[in-house]
Amino acid sequence: MAPSVQSYEALVLENHPVGNYHRLLFQDNGALSKALPGQFINIRVFEGVVPLLRRPFSIARLLPGPKGKHRVEVLYASLRQGTQLLTDKRPGNTIGVLGPLGHPFPHMDKKHPALIVSGGIGVAPMVFLSEYLKKKGVPQEVFLGARTADDLVDLEVFKRLKVPIHITTDDGSKGRHGFVTQELEAYLEAGKAKPGTVIYACGPRPMFRAVSQVGDEFKIPTYLSWEEHMACGLGICLTCVCPVKQESGQTKMVRSCYEGPVFEASTIDWERI
């Protein structure tokens, strides 16, 4: 965690459904100006104690705003009480923002062409990553997986970036019928990956396991934007740990919020999960 982490009240600018998910846009106070893809924020939706905890969200996009202060896009699924309350926020309301938290994706340079893989709302950090890599001229290939067509959000952003996009849906309502990891595997089997290629992935646990296996099979370093039940986001509660194998052979419980949230798939001790 950089010393620049701030806790502040932010003004909601937009908040509306997009397909089966939601898009929130809020005004940053400058704290997130230097945030990078992979970093996240912890949002306090409600001042009271039910729900008690903040909710962690990836930074989906930083859009230019007044006086050099960005407007920040968050993509989220309305699942339980916390995120349901978030959907009630209207422009002019405020939310408590804590961030930027965690470390960005590694590499993000021309020596490392990127295969971006997302499942469902796991697309959130990938929008930021894709835009960032495009700006830096890093070759990229985007694989978007979803249950159904309405789960595909920010597709227009990827299209505007003119990056190669592969779409799969579980029900075949858009793109290829099947899992995103099958599409990724087919791409790699065709020998299309350039030297130095890395995989960046975010999605549900089963997808993480599948993409890790693919990365392993094709000897491609795979970086997962990990998700775990989290209380503070500050590094003090030790709830959000990921079991990471050390060079010594020992497994260490490493904080997703502080040392993460990005972990290299081959280092994760899947037996401890």
Added chain:
Amino acid sequence: MPCPSGKLNFERESKLKKKTQKTKPTLDLGVTIGKLKMVNPVMVASGCFGYGEEISKFYPLKQLGAIVVKGTTLEPRQGNSPTRMAETPAGMLNSIGLQNVGVDELLKTKMPFLRKAGVPVVVNINGKVLEEYVELAKRLDGQTGIGALEINISCPNVKEGGIEFGSSPEAAARVVSAIRKATKHTLITKLSPNVTDVKTIARACVDAGSDALSAINTVVGMAIDAKARKPILKSITGGLSGPAVKPIGLRVVYQVRQVVKVPIIGMGGIVTGEDAVEYLLAGATAVAVGTANYLEPNAALKVVEGLRKYMADNGVRKVSDLVGALRIF
């Protein structure tokens, strides 16, 4: 320094006048528990503040009464497998399993930082067996910067953990008296609410040489994912904390106050200054902020501010005047 200009003199006088008018009697928030001297009664609870490094980026730690560091064992521990946390109404369950750096690392890297931060430290100690507690107490004896040891005989999240010592008065007395012989540090014993009769255990700890008590540790609980038909925590059960447990914490502090004279550190669900006041009224000499630290980095400072405000608004000059000042009808 004499001022050559009458105008300025006038301004100065009026400023002085204003200052005198505004001056209120200073509030005395200082608290002493054995050798632990604190600038105010607000501490941060073990396991809810790490070793202070992360939060020190938000405010100077010496604004706190004391920091109780993460539960410490002889050897480093990696703790339980995830999932370790489940949010529940007005609270959360955790099952960390005493992940900590171990006593050697604590002394080597964490204590120098905390000494420099100028905040008193309370080390929460844990053992699987009595000998481990004693060894920990010996290693920590004579170390500067440590204001007290907190004996954790009530961790609900480790299989072989201290809870066995915390559930019977005899076992609790045995561990406290063994530690008493091993160290000159002030001893605080942390009580579990997960017992039938907390008063007997409290009394046994004090009789065995505990200088103070802290209450409460977390309340054993469970959360279930109905859709998956699975417990949310990998360890199935965990410790409940947060505002949901405040009524239990207040009850335990109140009950224990009836049977012991030593200072009690009250904790469990403190978020506001008024929550802290409630604990003091119930009989606590000091309080500790735990889960609230997860909501706001400066949560403990807000409790200090809230306490000051309560004192100012209610004409309480000394914080000790609130201790046990509950009016029973």
